[in-house]
Amino acid sequence: MNTQVERVSKWCYQGVWGVLTSWFRVPDQPPTLPSENEELEAFQPSEGFLKYLKFKFWILLAIFDVAIFVGWLVITILNPVIGMILAPLAFLIAVVPDIIAYLAIHLRYDTTWYVMSDRSLRIRRGIWIIHGTTITYENIQNVTIKQGPLQRWFNIADLRIETAGGGQSEQGAMSSHCGLIEGVDNAKSIREMLMNRVGQSQSAGLGDDDEQLTELWTKKHIETLEEIRDLLAVRLAQ
Amino acid sequence: MNSSSGNSAGFDPRSITRPEPVLLTYYVWMSILAGPLFPFAFLPLFFKYKTLEYRFDETGISMKWGILFRKEINLTYRRIQDIHLTRNIIQRWMGLATVAIQTASGSSGPEMSIEGILESEELRDHLYSQMRGARGETVPDELNEKPTQQTDRALELLGEIRDLLKSSTPGEPKP
Numbered sequence: 001m002n003t004q005v006e007r008v009s010k011w012c013y014q015g016v017w018g019v020l021t022s023w024f025r026v027p028d029q030p031p032t033l034p035s036e037n038e039e040l041e042a043f044q045p046s047e048g049f050l051k052y053l054k055f056k057f058w059i060l061l062a063i064f065d066v067a068i069f070v071g072w073l074v075i076t077i078l079n080p081v082i083g084m085i086l087a088p089l090a091f092l093i094a095v096v097p098d099i100i101a102y103l104a105i106h107l108r109y110d111t112t113w114y115v116m117s118d119r120s121l122r123i124r125r126g127i128w129i130i131h132g133t134t135i136t137y138e139n140i141q142n143v144t145i146k147q148g149p150l151q152r153w154f155n156i157a158d159l160r161i162e163t164a165g166g167g168q169s170e171q172g173a174m175s176s177h178c179g180l181i182e183g184v185d186n187a188k189s190i191r192e193m194l195m196n197r198v199g200q201s202q203s204a205g206l207g208d209d210d211e212q213l214t215e216l217w218t219k220k221h222i223e224t225l226e227e228i229r230d231l232l233a234v235r236l237a238q
Numbered sequence: 239m240n241s242s243s244g245n246s247a248g249f250d251p252r253s254i255t256r257p258e259p260v261l262l263t264y265y266v267w268m269s270i271l272a273g274p275l276f277p278f279a280f281l282p283l284f285f286k287y288k289t290l291e292y293r294f295d296e297t298g299i300s301m302k303w304g305i306l307f308r309k310e311i312n313l314t315y316r317r318i319q320d321i322h323l324t325r326n327i328i329q330r331w332m333g334l335a336t337v338a339i340q341t342a343s344g345s346s347g348p349e350m351s352i353e354g355i356l357e358s359e360e361l362r363d364h365l366y367s368q369m370r371g372a373r374g375e376t377v378p379d380e381l382n383e384k385p386t387q388q389t390d391r392a393l394e395l396l397g398e399i400r401d402l403l404k405s406s407t408p409g410e411p412k413p
Contacts, residue, residue: 025330034363119371130330132323134362138371139319163319164342176340176348177319201371217388226396232399236406 016103018112020127021141030113031124031132038118045112048154049183053105054151068094086119100209114181118189121161123179138196139163157187161194249360250318251294257354260332263288264354267328292352299339301350311350315368317341323362337362 020026030042072090076083109125115122120136141164147157159181184190269280285300290303302310322338329335338348340371355361366372 024327026302036366111395122368129324129326132362134321134366135319136366136369137370139369163340165319165340165344175340176322179320218394221362221387222395223393224394225399229395229399231403232402236402 013103013106017109017189018138020107026111026127031115031118031122033115033117033122033134035117035119040115042115042119043184044114045109045183046185048156048185050105050109052154052156052183053109055103056102057101059107065094065098077135078211081126112182114184121179121181123181130238135161135163135179138193138201140194140198143191143194143198145191147187149186151183155185156183156184158182159187159190161186241405249364251361251364252296252363254292254355256292257287257290258334258356258357261290261354262300264328264332264334285356290354299350299352301352313339313350314340315365316370318365321362321365321369325358334358337365339365361399383413 009215010084019027021028032042033040068090072083072086075086108125109117111127111130112125113123115124119138120134123177124130140161142162144160144162145157146192151157160178161181162178167178169220181187266280269276269283272279280341281292285305286303289305289308291301293300297316298312298314300310300312302308304405319342320338323335324338325335334354335355336354337355337358339350339352341349343349350360352361
């Protein structure tokens with residue numbers, strides 16, 4: 001019985017997914033980065049993130065449905081006729097948004113992708129509005145890890161990768177000067193890797209020209225020095 | 239170096255000067271969503287579409303639009319901080335996207351939003367390849383290797399010169 005329910009729900013989910021990819025043009029492939037023979041690592045939030053979202057969902061659902069039930073109960077006690085008429089409506093309001101929300105959690109999880117290469121990372125998320133962010137490690141200014149008590153319980157954390165430039169947009173997560181990697185269980189190792197890269201970089205990550213920064217001795221300097229040595233050698237040999 | 243930008247073969251952003259006509263259709267749809275405010279939403283967008291011009295060159299991008307109040311934005315590829323590609327559902331149906339480019343300025347919104355390009359993914363990847371840190375030039379080992387090599391060579395030469403001077407004893411120059 002249980003497996004049948006699972007199979008049906010899986011089939012329904014596949015159907016929704018199919019509609020999204022074919023009619024609403026939601027890409028079903030993970031994003032890629034243009035790269036020259038470097039390995040790409042594409043990953044999704046960890047399993048814990050799905051559990052975390054579902055846990056929050058169940059709590060909200062309980063509050064929401066209890067509120068509806070209490071409201072309906074009050075009306076029924078005051079006026080049983082109206083209560084009876086409202087019963088199916090209340091039931092619909094209590095159930096339909098839950099199913100949609102539950103579906104949305106799964107879809108949100110399945111459409112969130114992170115791709116990291118040697119030089120840059122790309123984040124893609126969203127269903128109605130698909131949002132892709134590309135940041136090169138060279139431009140990273142700081143990396144923030146955030147973990148709430150509930151997230152700690154599920155062993156996940158959010159990673160915020162910020163580039164230069166201010167201005168927090170009110171959307172927060174979709175803020176423009178940052179990339180959000182949420183719900184990963186290896187936030188620390190990603191942080192290590194990123195901060196290593198930032199530390200090795202010799203620029204401020206503001207679009208500086210490398211030539212001016214790195215070339216202390218150019219070929220011309222060397223050639224001139226060689227000339228001096230040769231001249232000196234000739235002069236001294238005389 | 240430039241071969242690395244060839245990931246989008248056949249795509250040349252320099253040929254882009256005007257947005258695709260389908261952008262106007264998109265603007266119509268977006269204005270319809272504004273409901274009774276349709277004319278107020280549509281007119282600015284219409285004029286924006288009519289006057290919008292892009293120019294992609296070797297070092298940067300510039301875009302300008304406007305009839306009464308004209309606006310022109312210029313930026314160089316090197317100063318790009320991050321690139322955002324956003325597609326809402328209407329844009330996806332029309333094959334459009336918004337490529338938002340951020341520099342390190344203080345505004346929270348993107349500095350430049352490129353709309354009405356059908357090859358938005360290619361454009362994004364082209365911009366990415368022009369961006370700092372996208373290519374080998376700043377990879378640490380290369381970064382450290384080249385200058386130190388030069389510096390070592392310079393030190394070597396300076397040492398040789400010193401030895402030459404030292405070997406010729408001061409006071410009694412050779413005849």
